[in-house]
Amino acid sequence: MSLPKGVYRADQVGSFLRPKPLLEAREQAAQGKLSPEQLREVEDKYIADVVKKQLDAGLRSITDGEFRRTWFHVDFLRNLSGIELRGAMQSTNVSVGGTMPPRLVVVDKIGHPKPIQVNDFKFLESQIAAAGAKATPKVCIPSPTMVHFRNSRETIDEKAYPTLEPFFEDLARVYQEELDDLYKAGARFVQFDDTNLAYLCDPKMRSEAEQRHGDANVLAHQYASLINAAISKRPADLTIGIHLCRGNHRSQWFAQGGYEPVAEVLFKDLNVDAYFLEYDDARSGDFSPLRHLPENKIVVLGVMTSKKPDLEDKAEIVKRLNEAASFCPKGLKQLCLSHQCGFSSTSEGNDLTEDEQWAKVKLQVEIAKEVWGEDLSI
Numbered sequence: 001m002s003l004p005k006g007v008y009r010a011d012q013v014g015s016f017l018r019p020k021p022l023l024e025a026r027e028q029a030a031q032g033k034l035s036p037e038q039l040r041e042v043e044d045k046y047i048a049d050v051v052k053k054q055l056d057a058g059l060r061s062i063t064d065g066e067f068r069r070t071w072f073h074v075d076f077l078r079n080l081s082g083i084e085l086r087g088a089m090q091s092t093n094v095s096v097g098g099t100m101p102p103r104l105v106v107v108d109k110i111g112h113p114k115p116i117q118v119n120d121f122k123f124l125e126s127q128i129a130a131a132g133a134k135a136t137p138k139v140c141i142p143s144p145t146m147v148h149f150r151n152s153r154e155t156i157d158e159k160a161y162p163t164l165e166p167f168f169e170d171l172a173r174v175y176q177e178e179l180d181d182l183y184k185a186g187a188r189f190v191q192f193d194d195t196n197l198a199y200l201c202d203p204k205m206r207s208e209a210e211q212r213h214g215d216a217n218v219l220a221h222q223y224a225s226l227i228n229a230a231i232s233k234r235p236a237d238l239t240i241g242i243h244l245c246r247g248n249h250r251s252q253w254f255a256q257g258g259y260e261p262v263a264e265v266l267f268k269d270l271n272v273d274a275y276f277l278e279y280d281d282a283r284s285g286d287f288s289p290l291r292h293l294p295e296n297k298i299v300v301l302g303v304m305t306s307k308k309p310d311l312e313d314k315a316e317i318v319k320r321l322n323e324a325a326s327f328c329p330k331g332l333k334q335l336c337l338s339h340q341c342g343f344s345s346t347s348e349g350n351d352l353t354e355d356e357q358w359a360k361v362k363l364q365v366e367i368a369k370e371v372w373g374e375d376l377s378i
Contacts, residue, residue, distance in 0.1 A: 001333050002378060003298060003378060004273040005237065006136040007239065008060050008368075009378075010058060010338070010369070011337070012054075012059055012338055012361070013245075013338060013339065013341050014063045014140040015069075015341075015345055016053075016342065018344055019046050022046045022067060047123065050067065052127075052131060059135075071346050072345045076117070076141050079116045080110055081112070082110040082111055085103065086103050103150075104155075105156075106151070106156040108160050110170040112178060117181075117182060121137060121182060121186070125186060136188065136189050137189075139189065139191070141192060142193050143192040144192075145223045145227070146193075148223075149223075152212045168222075175230035176230060176233045179233070183234070183235055192227065192272075197223060197244055197265075198246045198259075200216050200220055201260070201285075202256055202257040203257060220262050224269040228270065231272070241274040242272045242276065244275070244276070244278060246278055258284060258285015259277070263289035263292045266292075267292040268292060272297075274300055275297070276299075276300040276302065276338060279303045279340060284340075290327035299334060301335050301336065303337070303340075306340060306343045307341075317367050321371060332371065332372070343357050
């Protein structure tokens with residue numbers, strides 16, 4: 001079987017370690033010492049560089065490294081009208097250094113006043129073109145579930161939304177509008193980053209979610225319906241992927257548990273083309289949930305890790321790929337290889353160096369070529 005357009009046998013989730021001068025520039029901008037325009041010039045410089053490094057490493061699904069973001073989700077969602085940042089999230093899972101993400105609160109009807117990612121996409125596309133490369137500019141945006149899962153009824157304004165049905169309808173609509181803007185700008189691959197379906201695999205987090213939102217099985221189906229509504233108006237040649245992750249902040253994870261609790265919803269209900277699944281250690285469970293994978297879909301298997309600097313054993317990765325393939329209807333034809341998540345889901349990044357990061361990416365490409373052949377697009 002052929003791969004969906006924009007998916008490659010050696011693929012990636014999206015983020016890369018931020019160079020120190022970029023982090024310093026973002027800090028200066030936060031202090032008012034750099035204007036937004038000056039910050040963007042710095043971002044452009046380092047995005048141009050990370051595009052070249054991805055291409056040199058052998059990747060053909062190319063991102064901007066998420067270099068314009070502090071958090072993988074907040075920087076996108078704060079651009080929707082009706083959503084404000086208020087304080088920080090409260091959680092029993094405290095991250096390294098005590099850092100907690102800002103709390104997103106729905107204060108009014110949700111709207112999409114202007115395109116959010118279009119200008120970023122256009123710059124990324126221009127840098128790939130400048131390199132003369134045949135590659136896919138990949139846009140990563142947070143899943144719409146990120147507006148709901150960590151919130152409660154009290155954080156969604158009851159005057160704007162006396163019931164939640166119109167809330168979900170508006171949330172789907174703003175994503176439809178963003179996807180339409182991206183498509184018209186030339187984007188043909190968009191990935192939704194979703195921690196929440198994976199969090200529903202963790203018994204403790206599942207219980208906490210039920211306290212906020214009711215039955216977790218119902219919630220999983222509700223999220224599938226939300227995502228399906230968000231992508232329901234996409235053109236046939238716009239590929240949609242979804243990435244599931246159990247947390248990735250400074251090499252720390254937050255959830256554990258195999259995919260079985262959501263497997264049928266994930267593989268049978270979601271109308272996406274490709275799944276980018278975390279599988280780098282025992283926290284993600286075994287490969288048996290892949291038995292639910294339909295014959296026409298692809299899993300990008302995250303059996304390599306972005307959390308540690310050590311290079312993986314090539315034979316062990318190949319072994320794990322073959323083990324996973326035994327559960328897929330069409331075997332290895334339905335699989336690709338990646339790291340379990342990006343290298344820098346937040347600006348702080350994981351605990352490895354840039355050189356170690358690129359060595360891991362090059363090894364990944366090398367393994368993929370040994371397993372599937374030189375052409376990573378088939």
